[in-house]
Amino acid sequence: MTFICLLLAVFCGLVVGPTSIGTSRIFGSLFAHLGIGHSTLDTMQTTIVWQLRAPRLVLGLLAGAMLAVAGGTYQGVFRNPLADPYLLGVAAGAGLGATFAIMDVGHAISTPTWTPLIAFAGAMLAVGCTWLIGGRGMSSNASTLVLAGVAVAALLTSAQTFLQQQASANSIARVYIWLLGSLASASWSSVNLALPYVLVCITICVLCGQALDVMSVGEDEARSLGLPVRRVRTLVIVASSLGTAAIVSVVGLIGFVGIIVPHIVRLVVGTSYRRILPISVVVGAAFLVFADTIARTAVSPSELPLGVITALVGAPVFVLVLSLRRIQQ
């Protein structure tokens, strides 16, 4: 079922758009890339499919999968159902970095290609600060780390607000668009930037599902059962934060995916992270591509902010699944 949703999402991502291109011709071109037959698309259509829709689709899949698995992982490691991938300050750090780059502070980094790199650096700096303030994560407990994340996020958000106050109206608008998250500027270079991090981080998170199941009894009990709790916590936090930072730096802040998708999956498949995490990868990827398809077609030729769609679609779906679950019980 989840894989059918994913295939349907891939289909929508490639076929649906303001420019009508026949489905058979798009798939003919796809097979031509695999060495079967030949493409019948003209140059303009080839550009639309392979330079606009395909990288946007791939980036959407990566972003949805990463944010969903990171949210699920954080919920497991912190034993907190409200945890999302931005818990340790990734969003605030990336937001400050992106604002810094978009406003061209110091007039030294003024090219759009710098924005993801500075956002990534900001995100990693924020998580690094959280880690240090929270007692290096290894020696502290999980709640200390969460509190440190809240403090760092508040500090960086206030710095970002201060910077925005100094900005021109044009810069403020660009920062605002970035903060709402979008796949509109997706390209193969942004895919290449995020792909290695995302693949490695998703693999680590999914492999740690069994360890997160053990941690569901609490850190002391998990340790007495033989789990190296601090090592697991460090591994999953580093993997989730790094992957989220890589994604946020190229697509901006897309909310709700990281919190809603793992919860929906949990309601359907149960509480084991061995099942929640791999299924969240697939559902998150499909969900974000569907949301993006709506975002770019609902008010075409302009686009809706992706974060608005993920909340608008995700929240009612979540309520529906919750209600069905209650009826079943």
Added chain:
Amino acid sequence: MSAIDIKNLTVKAGAKTLINDVTLSIEAGTWLTIIGPNGAGKTSLVETVAGIRKIDAGSIAITGQDIGGLSERERARLVALVPQNPFVPSGMSVRDYVALGRTAYHGMMRAPSAGDRAIVDSVIERLSLQEFAKRNVATLSGGERQRMVLARTLAQSTMVVVLDEPITGLDLRHQMDLLELLKKEVADCGLTVLATLHDLTLAGQFADRLVLLDKSQVVLDGPARDVIRNAELASRYGMQLRVVDVDGADVVVPVRS
């Protein structure tokens, strides 16, 4: 041979001393229960033996191996813990919960093997939990829940088990059932038990040896009957106690002053 060898153990939490220079040796295949008033250091002692608390001075050896230098995984293959308030994650099945006891054997990134699952099934059968195996842990009664926690502990396949107030919150029948189950494991499998109990009567009836802990130190140590009948016991609890013989078993009765 000693299954548990505690030498000059000191454990602190900040400036407060929880365990002060305690030395104890527990023979393999025997049951030792620690008794004492609240705040005596009973929980701290069993948690330190289980590796949850840091040792500030002294040493603990389980079946000859110093646990100070062991990894979590190595330690969990030597000693298993039934905590005072085990956290039971709602939504998990009883079988999955018992299977957590195999964590030290299959590693942190692998699911339980067929061998692990066979051990889990055998423990579930031994503790008569088959009819609950697929149930959500949140739906169990107090007695069933504590039996499940004991099953998880036995699934760890250790020769030493430490239990911190395992019968708290259970009615009399379930208290007896749980302790009888444990006694059977000691007799059948040669398990070594280190437990803490507040109920002095049950402590005396099930343990081979009692240790009275007060103010972080060992005050009395000896066969259960000797410790139960020692006048020091009542003075440490700060009250009058009467020991009544009922068909050869000592029953400790508190007396109103």
